Amino acid sequence: MKKFIETLKNIWKTEELRNRILLTLGLILVYRIGSFIVLPGIDQNIMAAQNTGSNAGGITGLLDLFAGGAFSKASIMALGIMPYISASIIMQLLGMAVPVVQKMQKDGESGRRKINGYTRVLTIIICAFQGPAYLGMYVGNAIIDNSFMWWTMAMLVLIAGTMFAMWLGERITDKGVGNGISILITVGILARFPSAIAEEFVTSDSAVFIQLLKLIGFFAIIMVTVLIVQGVRRLPVNYAKRVAGGGATEQSARSYIPLKVNASGVMPIIFAQAIMSVPMMMSYQTNSSFLNGLRDLWSWPYNLVFAILIMVFTYFYTAITVNPKQIADDLKRNGGFIPGVKPGTDTANRIDDIVSRITLPGSIFLALIAIIPAFAHLAGIGDNFALFMGGTSILIMVGVVLDTLQQIETYLMNQHYDGLMEGGKIRGRRGMNEMSI
Template sequence: MKFIDTIKNIWKIEELKNRILVTLGLLLVYRFGAQVVLPGVDASQLASLASQADQGILGLLNAFTGGAFSNASIFALGIMPYISASIVVQLMGIAIPYLQKLQKEGESGRKKINQITRWLTIAITLVQGPGYIYNLFSILPPEAFVISNQTVFVVSSVIIISTGCIFAMWLGEKITDKGIGNGISLLIMVGIIATLPQSFVQNFVSRVSGDGGGMIMVLIELVIWFVIILASVLLVMAVRQIPVQYARRTAGGGYEKNVFGSRQYIPLKLNASGVMPIIFAQAIMFVPSAVAGLSDSDMSQSIKAAFSDIFGLWYNVVFALLIIVFTFFYTAITVPTNKMADDLKRSGGFIPGIRPGSETSEYLDRIMSQITLPGSVFLALIAVFPAIAVKLLNVQQGWALFFGGTSLLIMVGVAIDTMQQVNSYLLNRHYDGLMKSGKNRKAVA
């Protein structure tokens, strides 16, 4: 079978094999840490915390951390503070000249930006950590705390949670450097996948028992689930090809007039921003309920209730609008149409019917806007589909999180990115073999 042959080829490439083993090992360490309960907390008394994390916006956070939130784990905050810090740094990069300068300095600038992100991550964990600990005090019974001195417990737990987040961040960076795929995204994906079997079993039991609809409804849900996965894959993979022609060079280094070489294409993705708009929007959706919770007024409490229900109408309307806005925003900062136009002009290329230079840049920018709009709307529809599944199909909330939404799109996006990296190793090795010995040669470690 072709799949088995591909696995064999992967195992033959020493560098790729080692990277995959490193990735799996570090992911295993992360999953093990998610099960380690904070010192001073009785693990048998966490039922009320698990109940709190089964629904609402905390349920989504619990899914992202792979159940570490409901386990009162040393990784209770997961990698989310790092994600929040990354979002803040990227947003500040638009307004702060110093960060803009760093973005243009290449690798050295990227390292400085990463260092700023790390320090900001520590600051965020030192704010979120006490909030998580005091939530434990409000939810768990007094006998759940083994350490009687509250101050000692709070200080030690905040230090441990902050250290756990920093260690998770380090794991993600090591996976990116030494493993395969984007480490931070893989940590989130593994956390999400960890909750999938339990969510499916709970939904299955609710369907086959009582008046849930039986096996027919389970099969219908699975068909819908696979259709949404296919739609998500198409959204991530779809591109529009822009034809480009290149003038032939003369012996003197110039270009021959009206003589062109082979036609090539610029692939512009329908969804150039990937899952980042959803992650951006999801991070902001945590803010209204948190801010409204600081006040006891009726309006504040109603706002908190509306934005704590991730399957509610107003939550999903605002969520969808934010995704559309962030899709345009992130596409604008990640697809440099001006640079693309300049590169084409310098290399003697042009888009047929469009003058090189500023007109090419404007044309590319217009095309990006045209394809980004339907892409952003499609992305928003998939993101809010879990709410539709809950309201119309009566799907269990935990299982509904995988009917589109942030969870499914992150899984699909990360899986495709990782498979593309593995595939690039295979193609490069095969290309080397064709040029040298006519077959795959052994990789040099």
């Protein structure tokens, strides 16, 4: 406890870190206030009755979880940040198939600005399609003035709410601490956590032993998730002897390339969930039994498709994040080599082979964690708390919290302070003798 208090004092002493954390908290507060501002022309009594009778395990419960309650309140932030996530997915997929987008990705900062501009335009287009579906299928009965002017106003407000949330996320990334978009999603999830805990453990009449088993299972899932998210395969690297000044020879140094078991982080989960929201919304407009199955979070069609998407996106995002050829070139340029492997192409192939092998168990784990809520539901755990017994919520929370803690720790270490954890180092982050990838 003494070390924790000392760490908080060190954070406060570091002016840049203190300002970044305060700015991040301020922007999060603005985002949360926005989620409580209801669209004009909505009957809140009807919305409250509708939410009381809705199934927390369906599309409403999940989308409301990501929006921090804004979805069920018909808030100006009801669409949340997911349209921007969907637009980002589309742009990244285009980057693999469209030469023009590939060229922009290689143009450095100027290309990044162009891609961000197209992503924003695509976000508006996606909002223009999702907005009417949301208002018509979910809010419909609560609309007081169902006129053309109201629909125009409501659509503009919903689009503006999503764009404002996107802007807040970008400001957190640039001026605050952590990845802004991921933090906003995490904040929305955490906003529902206290009520889920109260519903499952305070108002429940389950036996004490059963409640204890639930808590043990919950913490066990968190610990295993942290283990996999932070897991690293250290690939040994040797550096050739170098001739120092005066003809003296320096001994060869040994280092490691840290290849993470889950190099893609939480992005496969976020991407898969964004893709799943499309057929879930379409299910309200069709009688397809398969699409209707995707609307139920506890059904096997939803969990099967969701698990497959997570595995696919894990490989996809890992391929974007980890570039074996670039790592091999950097090693060769610095006089480094993997013992028993020739520099250049052979080194790149070795790294690619190792990344492919460790990504497979990582992707399977992510998929299994994602479908745990369905098994928790079958075991009799309440729908709201079941969403936190694994699935998207626990993966995003653990991943984002760890990433944010690592960034804070980096600031502290740069100021010669101890880190947040014992020994000043969060397990899984790059050590002093590890090569950056």
